[in-house]
Amino acid sequence: MNEIILQIDGRKVQAKEGMTVLQAAQSIGINIPTLCHHEKLESYGACRICIVEAETGGRTRLIAACVYPVEENMAVRTRSEKVDKTRKVLLEELLAHAPDSVPLQALAQEYGADKDRFEKEPSFCVLCGLCVRYCAEVKKINAIGFSDRGAKREISFIPEIASGNCWDCKECFPLCPTSYLQAAYVLIEALMR
Amino acid sequence: MSRINSPADLENFRKEILSKKDPEKACIAVCTGTGCLALGAANVVAALKKEINKQGLEAKVDIKVDVRETGCPGFCERGPVLVIYPEEICYLQVQPGDAEEIISETIRAKKVIDRLLYVDPATDKKSVRESDIPFYKNQMRLLIGNNIKLDPKSIEDYVAVGGYSALAKALCQSTPEGIVELVKESKLRGRGGAGFPAGKKWEFARNSPGEIKYVVVNADEGDPGAFMDRALLEGNPHSVLEGLTIGAYAIGAHEGYIYVRQEYPLAVENVTIAIRRAEEHGFLGKNILGSGFDFTVKVHRGAGAFVCGEETALLMSLEGKAGEPRARPPYPAVKGLRDKPTNINNVETWANVPLIVNKGAGFLNSIGTEKSKGTKIFSLVGKVKNTGLVEVPMGITLRNIIYDVGGGVPGGKKFKAVQTGGPSGGCIPEEHLDIGVDFDELAKVGAIMGSGGMIVMDEDTCMVDVAKYFLNFLTEESCGKCTPCREGIRQMLKILTNISRGQGKEGDIKLLENLAETTRDASLCALGGSAPNPVLSTIRYFRDEYDAHIRDKKCPAYVCKELIAFYIDPAKCKACMICLRKCPAEAITGGKNQIHVIDQDKCTNCGTCFEVCPSRFSAVRRISGEPVPNAIPEEARTLVRESK
Numbered sequence: 001m002n003e004i005i006l007q008i009d010g011r012k013v014q015a016k017e018g019m020t021v022l023q024a025a026q027s028i029g030i031n032i033p034t035l036c037h038h039e040k041l042e043s044y045g046a047c048r049i050c051i052v053e054a055e056t057g058g059r060t061r062l063i064a065a066c067v068y069p070v071e072e073n074m075a076v077r078t079r080s081e082k083v084d085k086t087r088k089v090l091l092e093e094l095l096a097h098a099p100d101s102v103p104l105q106a107l108a109q110e111y112g113a114d115k116d117r118f119e120k121e122p123s124f125c126v127l128c129g130l131c132v133r134y135c136a137e138v139k140k141i142n143a144i145g146f147s148d149r150g151a152k153r154e155i156s157f158i159p160e161i162a163s164g165n166c167w168d169c170k171e172c173f174p175l176c177p178t179s180y181l182q183a184a185y186v187l188i189e190a191l192m193r
Numbered sequence: 194m195s196r197i198n199s200p201a202d203l204e205n206f207r208k209e210i211l212s213k214k215d216p217e218k219a220c221i222a223v224c225t226g227t228g229c230l231a232l233g234a235a236n237v238v239a240a241l242k243k244e245i246n247k248q249g250l251e252a253k254v255d256i257k258v259d260v261r262e263t264g265c266p267g268f269c270e271r272g273p274v275l276v277i278y279p280e281e282i283c284y285l286q287v288q289p290g291d292a293e294e295i296i297s298e299t300i301r302a303k304k305v306i307d308r309l310l311y312v313d314p315a316t317d318k319k320s321v322r323e324s325d326i327p328f329y330k331n332q333m334r335l336l337i338g339n340n341i342k343l344d345p346k347s348i349e350d351y352v353a354v355g356g357y358s359a360l361a362k363a364l365c366q367s368t369p370e371g372i373v374e375l376v377k378e379s380k381l382r383g384r385g386g387a388g389f390p391a392g393k394k395w396e397f398a399r400n401s402p403g404e405i406k407y408v409v410v411n412a413d414e415g416d417p418g419a420f421m422d423r424a425l426l427e428g429n430p431h432s433v434l435e436g437l438t439i440g441a442y443a444i445g446a447h448e449g450y451i452y453v454r455q456e457y458p459l460a461v462e463n464v465t466i467a468i469r470r471a472e473e474h475g476f477l478g479k480n481i482l483g484s485g486f487d488f489t490v491k492v493h494r495g496a497g498a499f500v501c502g503e504e505t506a507l508l509m510s511l512e513g514k515a516g517e518p519r520a521r522p523p524y525p526a527v528k529g530l531r532d533k534p535t536n537i538n539n540v541e542t543w544a545n546v547p548l549i550v551n552k553g554a555g556f557l558n559s560i561g562t563e564k565s566k567g568t569k570i571f572s573l574v575g576k577v578k579n580t581g582l583v584e585v586p587m588g589i590t591l592r593n594i595i596y597d598v599g600g601g602v603p604g605g606k607k608f609k610a611v612q613t614g615g616p617s618g619g620c621i622p623e624e625h626l627d628i629g630v631d632f633d634e635l636a637k638v639g640a641i642m643g644s645g646g647m648i649v650m651d652e653d654t655c656m657v658d659v660a661k662y663f664l665n666f667l668t669e670e671s672c673g674k675c676t677p678c679r680e681g682i683r684q685m686l687k688i689l690t691n692i693s694r695g696q697g698k699e700g701d702i703k704l705l706e707n708l709a710e711t712t713r714d715a716s717l718c719a720l721g722g723s724a725p726n727p728v729l730s731t732i733r734y735f736r737d738e739y740d741a742h743i744r745d746k747k748c749p750a751y752v753c754k755e756l757i758a759f760y761i762d763p764a765k766c767k768a769c770m771i772c773l774r775k776c777p778a779e780a781i782t783g784g785k786n787q788i789h790v791i792d793q794d795k796c797t798n799c800g801t802c803f804e805v806c807p808s809r810f811s812a813v814r815r816i817s818g819e820p821v822p823n824a825i826p827e828e829a830r831t832l833v834r835e836s837k
Contacts, residue, residue: 051715068522069522085711086715149498149500149669149672151669
């Protein structure tokens with residue numbers, strides 16, 4: 001594995017080829033907020049909360065730290081006006097769905113996000129996909145999946161699989177940043193009886 | 194048919210095909226592309242064949258004629274289109290009833306039928322030949338020009354016009370590296386939207402380590418109103434296959450896929466037949482043209498998600514997974530289909546390849562602008578006289594395309610904007626019509642080339658409504674994976690919907706811009722990255738319309754239903770009963786000699802009364818941003834007609 005030298009928040013970091021920017025930052029104790037990221041799961045890059053500003057080849061842009069591989073001489077800024085502003089809007093968009101989510105509220109405070117900026121559409125789920133991916137990648141059961149697309153996207157338990165597996169597992173419950181999952185399962189449970 | 198085992202075999206095969214063609218024999222080429230088929234082209238073909246039989250032409254020695262079903266030549270507005278060779282007489286809007294006259298007059302008596310010719314609306318001048326029609330005269334049809342000349346189901350037709358000679362040249366006279374260099378030199382840029390240099394992309398894939406590599410044709414054309422790739426794949430599938438095979442050779446791939454929409458049944462059919470014919474003739478399969486190069490192609494039918502046009506989503510879908518984009522890097526050139534190096538190009542990009550190999554990089558280089566070379570096919574639609582497919586050199590102005598090729602805006606209406614680049618493209622106003630169309634110039638004015646959609650809008654178009662329409666499309670077609678795209682589009686659409694309903698607030702434009710910026714900069718793929726374009730470009734050029742909606746609750750184009758009303762001017766109404774009878778909501782009261790009145794509570798603002806009121810009366814008024822006058826009292830409604 002080749003060593004790659006990059007800069008994060010002005011600090012020089014030695015990283016290994018194939019590492020993500022998030023991993024490189026964590027290796028020197030720099031915290032980048034995440035929602036959809038989980039160590040046991042493949043990088044997904046969906047919530048975009050981990051967005052950072054990166055300068056590569058003379059071009060500055062936003063990249064998702066959890067999926068973007070480190071590059072030689074890359075200069076990363078994990079906080080900047082642009083980064084903070086972007087995270088703020090993303091949080092406000094998610095808070096419209098899950099205003100009471102504890103991790104979201106904590107981040108909202110940090111970035112000055114207004115939970116009431118957008119009209120509430122309480123779906124409770126922020127579609128981070130932790131449950132779906134955990135069930136597929138770690139448990140290899142696929143009892144929960146995404147359905148539909150775009151603004152109509154949602155998670156749903158597949159009753160035939162869920163009925164035989166979920167009751168004794170429930171390992172995805174604590175992963176859910178909005179505690180919605182448990183409620184969804186209880187509902188499915190009730191319906192399946 | 195025996196296999197073609199060498200370039201010499203190919204040349205002999207071509208000569209054999211040509212020798213069998215009687216130059217004296219007339220050929221009626223009827224477009225049976227999707228547009229003309231919808232307009233009844235199949236019936237025209239049947240009627241022509243029946244007529245040939247009826248007039249006993251098959252048995253005649255002196256008069257010989259063939260009917261050929263071809264791909265789309267582009268002039269869809271005037272379909273069904275047919276061209277009679279060798280004279281190249283072009284007849285438009287042909288009906289089955291015209292068959293008898295075409296056979297007896299044009300084929301037998303060699304006379305042109307005037308009423309089927311193109312008439313220039315400005316000069317009343319008739320055009321006999323296809324190339325004389327202004328719609329065609331102002332184009333440069335390097336890629337779709339052959340469509341009308343060949344039956345897409347016939348490999349012989351393709352070989353007759355020089356088909357597969359580029360493949361022979363590439364495989365037998367050049368090295369893979371040489372082909373990559375050639376494509377780099379030609380400066381061909383990807384026609385799918387982003388305009389990435391094709392040669393560079395090929396080089397990345399070629400240099401990526403790995404034994405197994407793939408090439409893919411992206412035929413997942415999903416822009417509303419766009420049908421460039423469809424016409425190419427339906428009308429000239431072998432040109433795409435030839436380009437793909439050359440690319441596979443250059444990159445070192447032995448398997449290729451054509452990812453085409455299920456909704457394009459004719460494209461699927463024609464390209465499937467083309468693959469079979471090419472395999473039979475040795476243009477695909479093992480040891481192609483005796484060169485030792487092996488290559489096979491499979492057709493994969495996509496289920497129709499717009500986002501699958503994005504290359505990483507397309508690859509996911511091709512692998513049988515949900516069609517959702519994944520983060521790049523790694524790029525498909527490094528880690529693509531089944532994690533192998535993969536090169537994906539759009540249909541039109543691949544179709545350019547045989548041209549470059551045959552005519553040289555310099556040929557493509559000689560056409561276009563400094564950074565965008567060659568031609569581009571656009572589907573020109575909307576409020577323009579000549580809708581259809583147009584192929585023009587890069588650098589041509591928007592004005593040329595809309596007015597010289599397209600014939601301008603119909604109905605004496607004023608031009609308002611042209612939207613380029615599909616649903617996530619931008620709207621360009623009159624003031625920028627003289628920019629040269631290429632990848633970079635369009636980006637400068639806030640639009641994109643996209644894959645070549647071009648929608649012309651006239652004064653009756655509301656730009657807030659346009660932005661709302663495209664965002665509505667995108668909110669359904671976003672895959673929903675990443676927050677900025679899914680939520681950003683949702684929120685922007687909500688704001689636009691409120692504005693169009695007269696519920697806009699001060700600060701809405703700023704909020705839209707804020708959301709647009711986050712969606713553009715933070716999204717996972719190009720769908721989100723470009724989704725705000727319709728919003729940003731309409732705000733940039735038509736801010737006054739936004740202001741009118743928000744501040745004055747007025748829709749200046751009289752489109753947004755919640756902000757308009759219709760009113761019959763009692764001084765002008767002649768109680769003709771037309772609007773009263775046509776009103777679908779039965780909202781108009783009145784009678785013979787009774788001035789008509791619209792019941793505003795029943796009216797659905799459909800505008801039928803406005804459209805049907807005879808222009809000599811023009812009694813129906815559209816109202817927006819001001820109160821509707823009170824209805825005339827019942828006792829005053831009796832019409833006093835002036836005595837003649």
